[in-house]
Amino acid sequence: EVQLVESGGGLVQPGRSLRLSCTASGFTFGHFGMSWFRQPPGKGLEWVGLIRSWSYGGAAEYAASVKGRFTISRDDSKNIAYLQMNSLKTVDTAVYYCAKEGASGVLWTDYWGQGTLVTVSS
Amino acid sequence: IVMTQSPATLSVSPGDRVTLSCRASQSIGGTLAWYQLKPGQPPRLLIYNTSSRATGLPARFSGSGSGTEFTLTISSLESEDFAVYYCQHYNTWPALYTFGQGTKLEIK
Numbered sequence: 556e557v558q559l560v561e562s563g564g565g566l567v568q569p570g571r572s573l574r575l576s577c578t579a580s581g582f583t584f585g586h587f588g589m590s591w592f593r594q595p596p597g598k599g600l601e602w603v604g605l606i607r608s609w610s611y612g613g614a615a616e617y618a619a620s621v622k623g624r625f626t627i628s629r630d631d632s633k634n635i636a637y638l639q640m641n642s643l644k645t646v647d648t649a650v651y652y653c654a655k656e657g658a659s660g661v662l663w664t665d666y667w668g669q670g671t672l673v674t675v676s677s
Numbered sequence: 678i679v680m681t682q683s684p685a686t687l688s689v690s691p692g693d694r695v696t697l698s699c700r701a702s703q704s705i706g707g708t709l710a711w712y713q714l715k716p717g718q719p720p721r722l723l724i725y726n727t728s729s730r731a732t733g734l735p736a737r738f739s740g741s742g743s744g745t746e747f748t749l750t751i752s753s754l755e756s757e758d759f760a761v762y763y764c765q766h767y768n769t770w771p772a773l774y775t776f777g778q779g780t781k782l783e784i785k
Contacts, residue, residue, distance in 0.1 A: 590774070592720075600712070600720065600763055602774035616772040652719055662767035662774065663710045665731060667719035 557581040557666045559653050564671030567643055575638040575671060577653030585609065585631035588656040590664055591638045593649035593673075603651070606636060611660050621647075643675045678702050680766055682777035688785040695751040697780045699764030704744045710765045711740055711749045713758075714779075720763070724749060759784055 563575040577589065590605040604617035606627045615627040626639040636653055650672050654664035679702040689695055699709065711724040722731045724740035727747060737752040751758055764777040 592774075599779050600714070600765075600776045602776070605772050607772075618773075654720075657722070657725060660769075662708075662769050662772060663722070663725035663765075665722045665725075667721075669719050 557655065559655060559666055559668035561651060561653055561668045561671040564651065564673045566674045566676065568677050569643060569645055569675055571643055572639070572641045573643060573673060575640070575651055575653075575673070577636040577638070577668060579634045579636070579655070582655065584629075584634040586659050588660070588662075589627075589629060589636040590654045590656070590662075591627060591636075592652045592654060592667075593647075594652070594670075595646070595649040601649075603638065605662075608656075608659060640673070643673075645675050647673065648675045649673060678705060678766055678768075678773075678775050680764055680775050680777040682762075682764055682780045684780060685778070686781045686783060688783050689754055690785045691754050691756055693754045695754055695758075695782065697749040697762055697764075699742075699747040699749070699777050701745045701747070701766060705766045705768075707743060708767050708769075709740075709742070709747050710767065712763045712765060713760045714763060715760045723762075754782070758782060 558580045560578045588607040591603040604627045606615040624642045629636045650670040652670045654667040657663045657665040681700045683698045707727040712720040714720045728740045761779045761781045763779045766775045
């Protein structure tokens with residue numbers, strides 16, 4: 556059974572940093588790209604970024620709203636994807652989800668974690 | 678690319694046939710997915726590549742369209758289908774996902 560579990564969320568002050576983790580099980584983690592999405596309170600879904608599998612270069616790509624502040628990485632030996640968030644702003648307050656590619660190299664996502672809440676407030 | 682869903686809210690009854698619309702501001706080929714979102718739950722993939730059904734998806738859900746106009750149809754609404762539905766365009770190179778603003782199905 557595919558499982559994705561996000562952790563690391565919480566309350567953080569503007570300008571500070573936070574690192575989220577996405578721990579995966581039930582599939583060959585290294586074969587799939589992993590994405591991060593978020594949903595601000597009362598709003599819709601927004602893409603944050605993704606990291607491709609090493610078969611597709613292993614590069615990370617980002618939404619314009621977080622580029623330069625957020626960094627995605629992966630540790631295939633631990634089956635974990637990370638989202639490092641720096642210079643956080645109040646508008647970054649959201650539930651953050653990680654999601655798995657539906658098939659290697661394609662961008663539709665078939666499994667999502669339960670999400671972790673990040674609140675940026677002074 | 679901007680994805681526009683209509684209507685924002687739809688009041689329907691169990692057993693109804695429901696059609697949700699999603700329009701792209703320019704042609705996106707078939708790179709469209711649909712997700713269902715319920716409070717306290719992660720998004721659930723329903724449809725990918727416009728019309729391919731996710732594993733285990735009940736047959737009452739179907740997707741269609743091409744270019745800029747897409748639809749998600751629920752042939753006979755069941756109580757567990759009341760939720761918010763999002764369409765999503767995905768572009769592979771460079772990576773980019775764009776969501777519609779969602780359509781909420783509420784009980785009439």
